[in-house]
Amino acid sequence: MKQLKQQVYEANMDLPRYGLVTFTWGNVSAIDRERQLVVIKPSGVAYQNMNVEDMVTVNLRGEVVEGHYKPSSDTATHLELYRRYEQLGGIVHTHSTYATAWAQAGMPVPALGTTHADYFAGDILCTRALTGDEVNSEYECNTGKVIIETVGDVNPLYTPGIVVYQHGPFSWGKSADEAVHNAVVMEEVAKMAWIACSINPHIRPIDNYLLNKHFLRKHGPNAYYGQT
Template structure:
């Protein structure tokens, strides 16, 4: 069942390792089959070097395991909330990658200060506020999704394909699991460059026109980057 999607999600999970975004089991990727309403996600706490494509777990949008002998990632309820709220999203990634997590711990949006950022994110990468204590002590993984969705009011998810959860770490997404991983890599590099740039010049600035130009050059209706 969903063998092709399982293969893609499996491969996307390994790409996290290849790009140096995960230590041990600290990351997960999922993908959704919108026509069937089913999500494929990494099992919880399984080592990447023994994991196989068939270990991927299939869950429905209520979080019920539909196929698979392993428990799904403990972050599954966050993924589900995001898939429900963001219908254009086909893949989701969560990691504790070093620099993005440092910004999340700092509790700050990553300001758009360079074209590397603007090539993929049309504005600042938002950080969620502190969650109410009852959210944390209640259905925590589900309300993590709620916190992200509230923070994205007025923001189009595919124009800002990632978020920092305060004191926790980054989530990113895209049309496919592959794109979600790609955006996770971009976020980590953008977070790193921003930490360095502010250490060099805390008062740096960027003109909005340049942000718009770069975002549109890759993602606007007259995009002219790449082959097509």
Template sequence: MLEQLKAQLCALHQALPRYGLVTWTSGNISARDPASGLVVIKPSGVLYEELQPDDHVVVDLQGRVVEGRLKPSSDTASHLYIYRHRPDVNGIVHTHSPYATAFAALGRPIPVYLTAIADEFGGPIPCAGFALIGGEEIGRQVVEHIGRSPAVLLKNHGVFTVGPTAQAAVKAAVMTEDVARTVWYALQLGTPDEIPTELVARLHERYTNVYGQ
């Protein structure tokens, strides 16, 4: 079931340790199949280097396992909460990438200090409140605080990113850590100036509708 989506998700999972976004078995990616509405998600506690396409678990939006021999991620309920409340989202990534999580530990959003933040996120990367793992609480925090951004920090925890596809959500996770690292370096030197809101909107519009092929 959904073999192509499982294979894609397995390949995307390998990008998380490659970009330094996760360690050991932490973090996860899920993808929703638009045709069936079913969700494919990483199994709980499996090493990335050992992960195979068939290890992924297929669940419905209520959390019932449709296919899979392993337990789904402990974040499954939160992923499903996001999917139920965001029909535009078909991919979700959760990481504990170190620079972004440093901001999350302080409960601090990441301001628009860089054109890259304006381009990718269209505004500051917000920080949600604290929530315990295992239920829908984290998903609720994501939905309430992410706004139009593809990324949100979770206080004392880590990062969630969303996208129209799982690949888009992974890109947002990579970019979140990249800009968080640069902002952290900048803050060691002083206090950067924020880019004015009207220029942020222009930069985001160009990046979204003009940049690339």
């Protein structure tokens, strides 16, 4: 677990480095699938004062197993996603400016170009609104449920992020580091999509064959981008 705590700590510290968080508005977790334990940022602790030992370890029922702090208030959302999707190794939540603006607008971030298609095999979906009941009881858990309802039965790594209506972005990946990487991508494509739509209100979505080409150039069995 020591290694995982180090990874989660470093991934959390990457959030301010990439300009994704103001104050404490974000958290990263990662899971050890063998031991069924999740390491996550403590709640409301400032990044500049945080160190590896402050990370909190919880089991999949949300009980603290190790750590002197309370875990992130969003822990239940992370756990819901880990329980549902075996493919996930790391999860990130932020209030990054542009992705959050799309969440507030209540609209998916449309796939408009190859930058988007290099990472997402379609639009970055926006969840429906939670009901009053869902918010008033087990809110964080229900946030996870509405993400799952929106993602559905596909492989979540094909569109490794989502915006939660009137809230903000969640992203994920095979590791904490990859989840942060995808959070950076979401923020950048959310910014580009806003500007592109502002330039051309009659903009067309990316041609499907171009989207597939770029996604598969980087992912899947015949990928040829990079050194592997």
